[in-house]
Amino acid sequence: MRNLDITTLRSFVAVADSGGVTRAAGFLNLTQSAVSMQLKRLEELLGLELLDRTGRTIALTASGEQLLAYARRMVTLNDELITRLTDQAFEGEIVLGVPHDIVYPAIPRVLQQFNAKFPRVKVQLVTANTRNLKDRFERGECDMILTTEPEKMPGAEVLAAIPLVWMGAPGGTAWRKRPVELAQGRSCIFRPIVLSALETAGVEWNVALDSDSDRTIEATVAADLAVMAMLDGTHPPHVEVISHGGALPALPLHFINFYGGEGEGGEVSETLGELLRATFADMTPRARLKAAV
Known part of the structure; x- marks a missing residue:
C-alpha cells in the first residue's frame, strides 16, 4: 500500500501556488534542492508527471491539476487536526x-x-x-x-x-x-x-x-x-x-x-x-x- 506524505504534498501545493521551486522553498524555509527532491519522490510514488518543466515557468500537468485539489484538502485537514489537538487555545x-x-x-x-x-x-x-x-x-x-x-x-x-x-x-x-x-x-x-x-x-x-x-x-x-x-x-x-x-x-x-x-x-x-x-x-x-x- 502506498501512502502519501503530507510534507511532500505541502511542497507540491507551495510550488503550484508560487509558480516556482525557488519561491516555494523560501515560503517553506527549505532549500531549493530539498523541495525538488520532495517533488521527485511524489512523482515516483504516483508514477505520474505532475509538473510540466518544458517552459520558462513550472506548470501543472493534467495529473498535477487533479492532485492539487486533493493535496490542498489533505494539508488543510492535517493542519486543522494538529491545531485542534495541540493549540493552547483549545x-x-x-x-x-x-x-x-x-x-x-x-x-x-x-x-x-x-x-x-x-x-x-x-x-x-x-x-x-x-x-x-x-x-x-x-x-x-x-x-x-x-x-x-x-x-x-x-x-x-x-x-x-x-x-x-x-x-x-x-x-x-x-x-x-x-x-x-x-x-x-x-x-x-x-x-x-x-x-x-x-x-x-x-x-x-x-x-x-x-x-x-x-x-x-x-x-x-x-x-x-x-x-x-x-x-x-x-x-x-x-x-x-x-x-x-x-x-x-x-x-x-x-x-x-x-x-x-x-x-x-x-x-x-x-x-x-x-x-x-x-x-x-x-x-x-x-x-x-x-x-x-
Missing part, C-alpha cells in the same frame, strides 16, 4: 452543572461528542439540585448550568419542555394504595408541585422517606414501596412510567433551562452549548417546545 476546563435527574441519558452522549472535538479541554461535571446549581452559577462556580424548572426563567434559554410523570416499580402496585406513599427528595424542585397536585386531586399521601439521596429514593421506588415523579424519558431502568389511568393526578410540563449559553467563551463553549441544545431538543417534539416557549 486547552482548559469548563464547569458544567446538571441536576441529578437529567444526567441520563443525555449528558454522557454530550461529553463523549465534546471530548472527540476538544480532547484537551476538561469538562468538570457538577451534579446537584436546581437550587444549589443556580446558587453556584451566581457565585461564578459554574460556567454553564442546566436546571429543571416549572417555567422559563429570565436569563435562561429553554432547551426542552418535558412532562412530569409518575414512576414506580416495574409491574408494581404501590400507586394503588391509599394513602399513596411518596418518595421525593426533600430538596427536589418537583416536590411542592407533586404535593400540590395530590392535594388538589384529593389523593391522600404519606412521605415514605425523608432523604435527598437519589439512590435511596430510587431503591425505595424500585422495591415497590413508594412512587415518585420524574421527567419523562430520564428515568433509570429499574423503574417505569406508571399507567395509572387517572388514579393519580396529571402533572405539568417542566422546562430544562440553560444558563451561561450566551457567554463569551469562544468556540469551545459555543460547541458545548450546541451539543446540549441538539441533544435535549431530541427529547421534546418541536411543536410542543414551540408552544411551551
